[in-house]
Structure formats: C-alpha cells, structure tokens
Amino acid sequence: MSETEPLPPRARRGSIVSSRLVRSKKQPPRKGIPPRKNPSLVGQERWGSVQSLVLPTNEYTYSPIANNEFRLLRLQPASQKRDGIVCFLETTSIYNPGYDYDALSYTWGSGDATQEIKVQTSGANTSQSSRRVVSAMRNVISPKAFYITRNLEEALRRFRDTDETVILWIDALCINQKDKDEKGKQVARMAEIYSRASCVLIWLGDEYEDSQTAIDFVGDVLDLELLDDLATREQSLAQWDALAKLMRREWFTRRWVVQELAMAKEASVYAGEAAVHWDDFAEAVALFVREFDRIANGFKNSRGYRYNSEVLGDVRASGASSIVTTTNQLFRVSGSSEIERLTGLESLVSSLLIFESSDPRDTVYGLLSMAKDISQHPDMQIPGHSRSNGIGAATISADYSKNTLEVMKDFIAFCIESSGSMDMICRHWAPNTRRPITITERADVNAQPIKIDLPSWISLLKYSPFGIPRTAVTGHRVAADDLVGHPDRRNYNAARGTSPAVLFGEIDAVGPNAFDPRKDLLLHNDIPLWSIDDHKVSPIDTLKGSRNRRSNGCLFAKGYMIDQVNEISPRMTDGMIHREGLIFGGWSEAVDTDTSLLPNHLWRTLVADRGSDGSNPPRWYRRAMLYCLRNRNEIDDIHIDRLLDQEKSSSMIEFLRRVLAVVWNKRLFLSCGYSKYRFGLAPNAVEVNDIVCILLGCSVPVVLRKHGDGSEEYYEFIGEAYIYGMMDGEALEQYASLTAREFRLR
Numbered sequence: 001m002s003e004t005e006p007l008p009p010r011a012r013r014g015s016i017v018s019s020r021l022v023r024s025k026k027q028p029p030r031k032g033i034p035p036r037k038n039p040s041l042v043g044q045e046r047w048g049s050v051q052s053l054v055l056p057t058n059e060y061t062y063s064p065i066a067n068n069e070f071r072l073l074r075l076q077p078a079s080q081k082r083d084g085i086v087c088f089l090e091t092t093s094i095y096n097p098g099y100d101y102d103a104l105s106y107t108w109g110s111g112d113a114t115q116e117i118k119v120q121t122s123g124a125n126t127s128q129s130s131r132r133v134v135s136a137m138r139n140v141i142s143p144k145a146f147y148i149t150r151n152l153e154e155a156l157r158r159f160r161d162t163d164e165t166v167i168l169w170i171d172a173l174c175i176n177q178k179d180k181d182e183k184g185k186q187v188a189r190m191a192e193i194y195s196r197a198s199c200v201l202i203w204l205g206d207e208y209e210d211s212q213t214a215i216d217f218v219g220d221v222l223d224l225e226l227l228d229d230l231a232t233r234e235q236s237l238a239q240w241d242a243l244a245k246l247m248r249r250e251w252f253t254r255r256w257v258v259q260e261l262a263m264a265k266e267a268s269v270y271a272g273e274a275a276v277h278w279d280d281f282a283e284a285v286a287l288f289v290r291e292f293d294r295i296a297n298g299f300k301n302s303r304g305y306r307y308n309s310e311v312l313g314d315v316r317a318s319g320a321s322s323i324v325t326t327t328n329q330l331f332r333v334s335g336s337s338e339i340e341r342l343t344g345l346e347s348l349v350s351s352l353l354i355f356e357s358s359d360p361r362d363t364v365y366g367l368l369s370m371a372k373d374i375s376q377h378p379d380m381q382i383p384g385h386s387r388s389n390g391i392g393a394a395t396i397s398a399d400y401s402k403n404t405l406e407v408m409k410d411f412i413a414f415c416i417e418s419s420g421s422m423d424m425i426c427r428h429w430a431p432n433t434r435r436p437i438t439i440t441e442r443a444d445v446n447a448q449p450i451k452i453d454l455p456s457w458i459s460l461l462k463y464s465p466f467g468i469p470r471t472a473v474t475g476h477r478v479a480a481d482d483l484v485g486h487p488d489r490r491n492y493n494a495a496r497g498t499s500p501a502v503l504f505g506e507i508d509a510v511g512p513n514a515f516d517p518r519k520d521l522l523l524h525n526d527i528p529l530w531s532i533d534d535h536k537v538s539p540i541d542t543l544k545g546s547r548n549r550r551s552n553g554c555l556f557a558k559g560y561m562i563d564q565v566n567e568i569s570p571r572m573t574d575g576m577i578h579r580e581g582l583i584f585g586g587w588s589e590a591v592d593t594d595t596s597l598l599p600n601h602l603w604r605t606l607v608a609d610r611g612s613d614g615s616n617p618p619r620w621y622r623r624a625m626l627y628c629l630r631n632r633n634e635i636d637d638i639h640i641d642r643l644l645d646q647e648k649s650s651s652m653i654e655f656l657r658r659v660l661a662v663v664w665n666k667r668l669f670l671s672c673g674y675s676k677y678r679f680g681l682a683p684n685a686v687e688v689n690d691i692v693c694i695l696l697g698c699s700v701p702v703v704l705r706k707h708g709d710g711s712e713e714y715y716e717f718i719g720e721a722y723i724y725g726m727m728d729g730e731a732l733e734q735y736a737s738l739t740a741r742e743f744r745l746r
Contacts, residue, residue: 104168114150116145483608
C-alpha cells in the first residue's frame, strides 16, 4: 500500500478485506523506529540496569470528569502513514456523546509504554453536546507527549484516516489510569461504553504468521459446499495451520474481551491490513472446531508436516473457540427485544478460566457488568439491556484502591453470601502472579511475573484442569476436574444442605487503632499478615468494607473432622493408577479369575461415583474397569492415558476419559476414622496425618493440614477430596452427636 492510499474500509459481514488487494509494495521501516521484530518477542528484551528502565513520563495532564461523562479520542488524519500520531481528547456525556464512535478492543502487549504520540486537549468541557467542539478546538492547548505501547501505536496507525478525523474510545487513553477512583468508576461503565459504540474494532496485531492467509481463508470455510473438501485435502493444510495460529493470538486470552465483544452492536477483526466481520470469523471458528478431528487427521497423514497431528494444538481448547461459545451463552433476548443476563458472577469466574488479565484484580472486575447477580451502576443505561439489581444485599464494585487479597476475599465472601455454599474455595480460579511494576522489579535479570502471597483458601488457577491460560490453550490436561462441579449444578451433598458458618479475619489498618506499624503494609502490598486477628466479621459485613480495615488473610469456618489420612499412593501422573492405589481399593490378583471379587468402592472411586454429565455412573462402568485390570502393565499399574490412545470402542473411550478427568495428578488414600478405614481421592499435595473434614455449607469433604498449637494453631487448606460413602451427608448422620468446631484457615 502506498503511503498516501486510504486504509481499507471497516469489514462488513460477508466480506473479507485482504491485504493482497491493497498492498502494492513492502513498506520500509518507519523513520526513527527500528525494523519490526517477530511480534511474539516484542517486550521480552531484558534491560541491564535500573537506569535504563526509567521510562519516559507523560507530559499530558488529565482533567477530572463527572460520573456521567467519559472521554473520546479524536484521531487526527495524516497523509503519510509514518507521520506522528496526533489526537484530541474530549470529555462528553456517556448518554449523549453527540456523534458516533468506535471502541477499540486490543491487548496492551507485554512491552512498555515507550511509543510517543501527541495528545491535545481543550480548555472547555464539551460534555453538553457536540456544538461545543468547534469552540473548544479554538482553545486547544499545545500538544503534549503521551507514551503508549507499540501494539496500540500500530493500531492507531492502522485506523487513522488520510482525510477525516476518526473518533475512538480506547481505555489506555480515555481513562486516567493513574487515578484509581476514576478508573474504578469508568471500568464499571465499560459495558455501557462498548454497547453504545457503532462498532468494536478488534485489533489482533500486525500481520505475521500468515495472518493474511488465515483471514482470506475464512470466506472459503464459510462455503459449506466446499467445507468437506477443505477438511480432507492436503492442499488446505497450510490455510488451516494459519487459521489456528491466528486463533492463538494473545487477544483471545484477554478476560476483558469477553465483555467488550458480548456488548458490541457490530464487531470487525483486523490483523495488519486484512479484516473480516466478527460474525463471519466466529462462524468459521465454529466450523473449524466441528471439523477438527478430520482436519487433524490430515496433518497426521501429511509428510510435509512430518505426520504430526499435534501441529494445530487443540483448537477446541483455544481462547477463540471459548469466546465464540461463551458470548452466545451470556445473554438472552426476550420477546420485547430486551437483553437479559443469564449467568451469575460465581459461574462466570469459574467458567472463564482460559481468559487472563494483566491485573489479577480484573479476574473479578472484568466480569462484573455481565453478571446477573451484581448490582449495576445506578446511572447505567445499556441500550436494550435489562437492569440487574443483584441478589440480596451482597454485591461487588470495582475499587482499584484495594489490593489483590482484598478483591479476592470480597469475591469469596460474595459467593458464600449469594449462593449459601462454601464450594468456591474448592475451585481453582485465582491467578497468583502480576506483571512487574516497579523499576526495581523490572530490573531483575529474569523479569519474571511477581508472585502474590495468597491464603490457601483462595485456590490457585495453575492447579485447574488445564492450568494457566497460556498453557490451557494447548488442551493438555494438568490436573483433575474440580469435584464440586459447576455452581449451577452441584454434584454432591456431603454437608447435607447445611449453611456455611464463616467469618473473615480483619485488622485495623489505619486510624487511631493502628498501633502496629506492620498493618500499614496491607494498604499497599499483596502481603497477608497472618498473625494479627483483631476482628471476625461475617461475609456480608466484610463486603460492606471499611477504609479503616484490611483482611489479614484468615478465614474461620465451622465443620467436623471425620478422618485422618493414614496411607497415600504415588501421584497418578498422566492418569497412571499405581498398584499400591489398587490395593488400597481392595483389588487383588484373585479378581482376574473371579470378577465378582472386584470391590464396588474401587471403580466407583476412580470415577468419583458419577458419569461424565454429573449423573450416577452407568452400571457398565464396572465391566470397563475389569477390562482395564486385564490390561495392567508388567508391574500391575494401569496406564489410562495409554489405553485411551489405543482404544477404539466408544464406550471404553467414555469410561477412560471419565477416569482421567477424576484422577489426573491426584492420589488415592486410606484414612482412619472413628471406626474404620475409608478409601478416597485427594489432591497431589496430601500428606500422611492430614485431616479430612466436612465444612458446613461445602458439598464435598476437604483435606486440611494443622500447623502450630494453642493460640498459634491454624489450618492450611489442601483441597477437596472424594471419600467413598461420605459424599451425600452420611458423615453428619453418623456423627450427629458431635459439635461443629471452628477451623482457622490461612
């Protein structure tokens, strides 16, 4: 594309904007900017000293805005693509901005904000209507330097016009990111901002890894008469590979994009100069997932791809596939065309594990506007959407003055209060790292993410079935599924429907009672101070919050101790069930000759006494278990994953997949209770002498580890457990005479 040619138009449904049609020559590197490296490496360079990490400082200064206002960016035209970027920031009413605007959806990228643009502002507030724009422009203050990431700079150059001003909303520029109060209020209204935009512009980044080929291929995939041929012929493998690479771009793992896309009237996807309407892209992704097995088989039989069926990864587990599925299930349109939210916050956080955010607090905050049980901003007016008033008195709002521990504690308290269940402490959902922020942190030669010290009752995302988002997209399992299941359908009833009895530990962090100087650390750091217990407050009271208190990381939960772990098997890595675990479950070689000797509790424990859909397991699972026992290896271990690779029977495949989902990386154990030994499954971290408890309001037993004695006694939460014969309230019936005791978890 020549320097003076206009950029391609916004993508329309059914059309593909191809860079082959608009690019006449390879663009030279922009003046003053080094040649572009592989985008996957941008931001990964390491700096050698603290001095070199001092970033340029923005000259531009924001003016305050009112609650019903927001800023829009007027991107000034330029005749040459390499010309400097000049913008005008204008404050206007959210309800009546006076003109149409597009909203940008993009990733901030891993690089620093080092790319300079010029931002102008006016001395007048233009919130009343667009008629003030002309007079405001006469009062323009001279342009000020503002620094943005390279990815955002590339997006601005891509969407800048040669003749006309382009009006955009972009979070990094339109929100004062250093003003925590403003940021919290604007974040609460982002759903409204995106829903009012004419179009959401999805910027996947510059062209690389055959992204042009991928977007060109979308139109072919949508031709259903050609699809069968495309899915099976070797000549199409390169295009499928290109589309899979595009689906793995960072944008598809961002948590905020779920909201941005779900609220959009229209959306278009851009990669370099190529563009496609989101609806077309989404349909192509859905068809790719549907035909995945046939397409992957083509790679398996291809000499050019070294007969490797893993080239594509598992697109079914990709962020692109997840976002296509998720955005179709968040809302329902009523007969009056009003859009109703369908999913609660606990379900959203539990389900959208593949989407990440650079700020761990946004694990919760990024989903608030889509949750049916969260009270929305009192002034929020989202066209076509019904207002959600939340459930009861419990609610959460974005508050960036709180640290990560406070936000995650609030979320757990909200789940307990709104659902009447303790199950959320068993789900693995919480990121425990954040990006380096300070110069000292980033001066570290390794520049690794900063670990956040969280209490054990906030279960970490890295132990979820497919791990952290960047590994989850591969589709390779790293842990078993959570036993508690989805919030909308609980699989067990170990606590027999009892209500949680929970209190949260808080300390006086500021004010006249802040006699301990260590408490001030809680205002600014993600460091729980375990040893200080000034207050115990209920979930609803801790949600009300107090600027004078902070969490000390302790949770006090009542329950019953029913067992102590006596023996544990080796870890079931990759679904390997070891001989020791089989013996714990009552197996012996005599089963080979007399199948009636197979204990029910063995095979039922290996599937957690449920089928893949959460219902009671089919009786033929017992026969499938006998088949596995006949196919033990030479040292009497059962390698479930290997059997699955070799199996062709659909029934056996169903059984083996269920076993893998239950036992992966867990341990079988024997526990000693008040009268007998019990057989069960526990997390990999379980140790001999750990205790098995049933907490009031928790649908499954849990494993705890005692530390200290007397006033220093506390318990570490190890995780959920399956115990045969104790999953449906039997323990509370057997030990009805016992009194529930309080466990201090941290």
